[in-house]
Amino acid sequence: MTGGLSVAAMLGELGLDPRKVAVERNLEIVPRGTLGDVAVAEGDAFEIVHFVGGG
Amino acid sequence: MNAPQSMSSDSWTVAGRTFTSRLIVGTGKYKSLEENAAAVEASGAEIVTVAVRRVNISDPSQPMLTDFIDPKKITYLPNTAGCFTADDAIRTLRLAREAGGWNLVKLEVLGEAKTLYPDMRETLKATEILVKEGFEPMVYCVDDPIAAKQLEEAGAVAIMPLGAPIGSGLGIQNRVTIRLIVEGAGVPVLVDAGVGTASDAAQAMELGCDGVLMNTAIAEAKDPVLMARAMKAAVESGRLAYLAGRMQKRRYADPSSPLAGLI
Secondary structure, three states, rough: OOOOEEEHHHHHHHHOOOOHHHHOOOOOOEEEHHHHHHHHOOOOEEEEEEEOOOO | OOOOOHHHHHOEEEEEEOOOOOOEEEEEOOOOHHHHHHHHHHOOOOOOEEEEEEEOOOOOOOOOOHHHHOOOEEEEEOOOOOOOHHHHHHHHHHHHHHHHHOEEEOOOOOOOOOOOOOOOHHHHHHHHHHHHHOEEEEEOOOOHHHHHHHHHHHHEEEEOOOOOOOOOOOOOOHHHHHHHHHHHOOOOEEOOOOOOHHHHHHHHHHHOOEEEEOOOHOOOOOHHHHHHHHHHHHHHHHHHHHOOOOOOOOOOOOOOOOOOOOO
């Protein structure tokens, strides 16, 4: 991941709609309202999830 | 639980949300999202369970469940299927809450892959933590009246005992314990897992359950949309029969026609 990028910008680069996903950064939830404020740093571990069919 | 004046006024309430349909359906195992949506429509369900999974960043444009089943019309109930520890389940639901924006969730913490039987120690632990964090967990559990009570005391907003193992379609294996759970519960009780066909769903409702949750019984039917209709009718029939109050069983016959005036 390149430095200086916000999480929102990263989602945009990946082609993901921020309204449809949830993001966890280094095991902490990144609240939707702060996706544009949180910068992506070298070594960050992300989980990006959404709802899929399930029981 | 009071008998309603008419079927149209027969609703149930979980964590302050009131629903008319007593059938909750899963959204897994369907051949296509179109078939899934058609089955949900036919089932009349107002709540669907959904899973939380990683997005496929190599193909972000692939169709999404939310494009076919509108979360504004149907309540999405995020589920922790596939979680084997309290920590994994809690982490999954924190993400689900962020993705969806609501606190009503389904908790299931499984003990082993072979039976998918719930791990009640981890389930109870997760329930306590989730409630502290403001979640409203509907909790999948064993058909054990004591465990059910403990979950309720921990803050579960609904108790969801298995009828039989997940995906087995074996039907309700222990009617006695399901009934004991219903009688002891102060929150809604829904049979979750094990339903195979319409009569199983009707039986759950006849035992006094507030609802039934199923996935495989519909998704793996030869005609899922038709089975969804069958399940809708079965849940309604079972509910009506429960409210009507069934006749007492007798060990011997009792004629339906009068004996007086017999030629």
